[in-house]
Amino acid sequence: MKSRALSAILSAGILALASAGLSQDTGKPALRQEIVKLKFIKSDQIFGLLYSFLSPQGKIAPNPQGSLITVSDLPENVGRILSVLRELDVKPADIQFTVQLVLGSTGPEARPDEPIRDDPVIRELRQLIKFTSFSLLDTSYVRALDRQLSQVSIGRSADLRLDLLPKCIKEDKEDLIQVQATLYKVGLASLMPTPQGPQNVPPAPKTLVNSNFTMRSGEKTVVGVSKMDGGDKALILIISGKILR
Numbered sequence: 001m002k003s004r005a006l007s008a009i010l011s012a013g014i015l016a017l018a019s020a021g022l023s024q025d026t027g028k029p030a031l032r033q034e035i036v037k038l039k040f041i042k043s044d045q046i047f048g049l050l051y052s053f054l055s056p057q058g059k060i061a062p063n064p065q066g067s068l069i070t071v072s073d074l075p076e077n078v079g080r081i082l083s084v085l086r087e088l089d090v091k092p093a094d095i096q097f098t099v100q101l102v103l104g105s106t107g108p109e110a111r112p113d114e115p116i117r118d119d120p121v122i123r124e125l126r127q128l129i130k131f132t133s134f135s136l137l138d139t140s141y142v143r144a145l146d147r148q149l150s151q152v153s154i155g156r157s158a159d160l161r162l163d164l165l166p167k168c169i170k171e172d173k174e175d176l177i178q179v180q181a182t183l184y185k186v187g188l189a190s191l192m193p194t195p196q197g198p199q200n201v202p203p204a205p206k207t208l209v210n211s212n213f214t215m216r217s218g219e220k221t222v223v224g225v226s227k228m229d230g231g232d233k234a235l236i237l238i239i240s241g242k243i244l245r
Contacts, residue, residue: 031057032075034082035068041089042066049088053080092146093168094244095177101138101154102236104131104225121220121238129225131234153186161186161205168243175217177241183209183224209237217243 043062050060050071058073060081071081102116104125116122116136125134137156144150146168154160165180184205192201209224220240227234 029057029074031072032078033070033072034078035070036082036085038067038069038085038089040091043069046085046088049084050081053077053084092148095144095146095166095168096242096244097142097144097150097164097166098220098240099138099140099142099152099154099162100136100238101140101160102238103135103137104129104234104236105133105135106131106232121222125222125236129234134236137235159186159188160184160208162237166241169214175243176214177217177243178212178214179239179241180212181209181223181237181239182207182211183226183235183237208235211237215239215241217241 043066047060047062050069053073054060055074055077058077059071061070062068069085071078073081100116102122116134122134125131138154140152140154140162142150142152142162142164144164144166146166148165150164150166152162152164154162161184163180163182163184167178169176169178185208186205187203189200189202191198194201208226211224213221213223215221218240220238223237223239225234225236
């Protein structure tokens, strides 16, 4: 009789412990795991942003190539992260830039260039700087992608290089383009002695214009002026940009 009573008590205790353990396990929040393949961006570009959505239990693990992300966290947090990824991992916008390189001068030999004399930007320049005549040296068209570097050689002897790094900014009323533009004089390579023997070595690029500016889509703006010949002449960089989508 005592044996049966003891067995009943032990069985009840075991069931109670099992129930307690089960309740503890079921009390933990269930985590959701998703593997996301990135199409247009790399994981290191957005890691900082995604981590701001994680709970203490959450984890984000990329693959070495940065094209896959494994997300594990509370279901609501994973949902937010997936929503952010859908918004950010989109095809970059196409941007068409028109680049004009203009020579401004005060010298007596200068002659006005008819095609650009009546350009609104040139008319505005006449009021801001001392140059009396302007001639168009070169026009280039650059197709760029949002947040990706583009380079183009410009100038009559192609001795200038322009680097453009655009970033599209969506506003409620209009789209803006933020641009980092740098104009270099690159020069020609010359034969120089090296430990491996004489080799053609290009000179170090010289920065002529370095500007970070914001423009409306379809707008034309003067990016910078690089003075020459003691200030009597200058290279003027003019850029217009349009978002093509």
